[in-house]
Amino acid sequence: MKTDYASLRSQVRNFSDFYGAAITDAKKQISAAMSEMSEANKDLLEKYRKEVALRRKYHEQLVELKGNIRVLCRVKPVLKEDQHEEGQSVVVTTDPNNESALSVLKGQGRSHNFELDRVFHPQATQEEVFQEIEPLVTSCIDGYHVCIFAYGQTGSGKTYTMEGSTENPGINQRALKHLFSEIEDRKDMWTYTVTVSSVEIYNEVLRDLLSKDGEKLDIKINPDGTGQLHVPGLRVIEVKSFQHIKKLLAQARRNRITFGTQMNQHSSRSHALLMTTVVGIDLASGAKTTGKLNLVDLAGSERVWKSGAEGERLKEAQNINRSLLALGDVIQALRGKEKHIPFRNSRLTYLLQDSLGKGNKTAMVVQVGTHDSTVRLIHTDYNVCISIYVYS
Numbered sequence: 001m002k003t004d005y006a007s008l009r010s011q012v013r014n015f016s017d018f019y020g021a022a023i024t025d026a027k028k029q030i031s032a033a034m035s036e037m038s039e040a041n042k043d044l045l046e047k048y049r050k051e052v053a054l055r056r057k058y059h060e061q062l063v064e065l066k067g068n069i070r071v072l073c074r075v076k077p078v079l080k081e082d083q084h085e086e087g088q089s090v091v092v093t094t095d096p097n098n099e100s101a102l103s104v105l106k107g108q109g110r111s112h113n114f115e116l117d118r119v120f121h122p123q124a125t126q127e128e129v130f131q132e133i134e135p136l137v138t139s140c141i142d143g144y145h146v147c148i149f150a151y152g153q154t155g156s157g158k159t160y161t162m163e164g165s166t167e168n169p170g171i172n173q174r175a176l177k178h179l180f181s182e183i184e185d186r187k188d189m190w191t192y193t194v195t196v197s198s199v200e201i202y203n204e205v206l207r208d209l210l211s212k213d214g215e216k217l218d219i220k221i222n223p224d225g226t227g228q229l230h231v232p233g234l235r236v237i238e239v240k241s242f243q244h245i246k247k248l249l250a251q252a253r254r255n256r257i258t259f260g261t262q263m264n265q266h267s268s269r270s271h272a273l274l275m276t277t278v279v280g281i282d283l284a285s286g287a288k289t290t291g292k293l294n295l296v297d298l299a300g301s302e303r304v305w306k307s308g309a310e311g312e313r314l315k316e317a318q319n320i321n322r323s324l325l326a327l328g329d330v331i332q333a334l335r336g337k338e339k340h341i342p343f344r345n346s347r348l349t350y351l352l353q354d355s356l357g358k359g360n361k362t363a364m365v366v367q368v369g370t371h372d373s374t375v376r377l378i379h380t381d382y383n384v385c386i387s388i389y390v391y392s
């Protein structure tokens, strides 16, 4: 018993040393395993970053291959309310086997065929149209400036395509939803600040659609010496969520109608712009990107010339036609890579100057009705059309 007791005592005496050594050993093993893990993590993170950079590069290559200026066409379905217009036959048709083709009947059985970047048949959904625009929205988060226009005659579906209805929202809402979901996906690597402004241009006068009284605004050269343009007094609102932006969109829509009524103006006679700026900071390198997304519901191109409008209506029509032609001229000059781009010929192109210029991306959604006998599309040398309505 004495021997056993002495042995136990010695074990107890040595236990703390043994225990200490075992703990130190375990700690060493754990910290070796942890540093191995964090090396592996670092390696994985580095690989992930490389993949993300590659994804961005390929995304840009894809967008560039598709063309930095794209012209899409959406053919409006014949609605019940359109059917009372008698004597109109279907003149605009799409080809189910070719999603770039549009055919316009010219009389005596002859038709004019056009090739655009993409043609949406009358049954195309809002989602299908947005899918074509989505890569451009992603580019905006990557730091590019993007403009998306809806162009066409009054009632051809411009507002439907851009704003849509509550149940079936259009490009504006879908683009901003996509923007916020991309920002959420990238939140471990990037932090983003999103701001929005909204203006309308009516008779070459700029008004803030997010103000209470629709103040008139002017476009000036920024005094900060960067040579960039800015609009003094324009409300620029930081938004944190898609829900917040939805409220601002609704406010801008209400104001467009209210200001329009005050000035005896129908909203279809003004251009409405929703301008979103996305500033991103790479959490690892601190690198900064600034992207802009301009969503534009253009004023309806009208036949007022033909109907002999006078006074205010004539001035209005002249201003609309002038600014639409100025936009067409800018786009043709950009596509033709001309040296001089006539940005200053209208408020619209002047305001969008830094988003329309070289290296930026533009999509023009031309809206046409199937009964539209007056549509003519002007070909450019590039075999893809810049589409502009011309009323003779």
Ligand SMILES: Nc1ncnc2c1ncn2[C@@H]1O[C@H](COP(=O)(O)OP(=O)(O)OP(=O)(O)O)[C@@H](O)[C@H]1O
Pocket (backbone or CB within 6 Å): 075, 076, 077, 079, 122, 152, 153, 154, 155, 156, 157, 158, 159, 160, 161, 267, 268, 269, 299, 300, 367
């Ligand atoms: N693809 C479509 N599917 C269903 N309805 C449509 C479609 N396009 C347009 N509409 C409907 O046609 C009507 C006219 O469209 P919308 O108001 O968008 O035309 P607009 O070109 O914006 O006209 P305005 O120049 O007067 O603003 C609306 O009732 C709209 O809901």
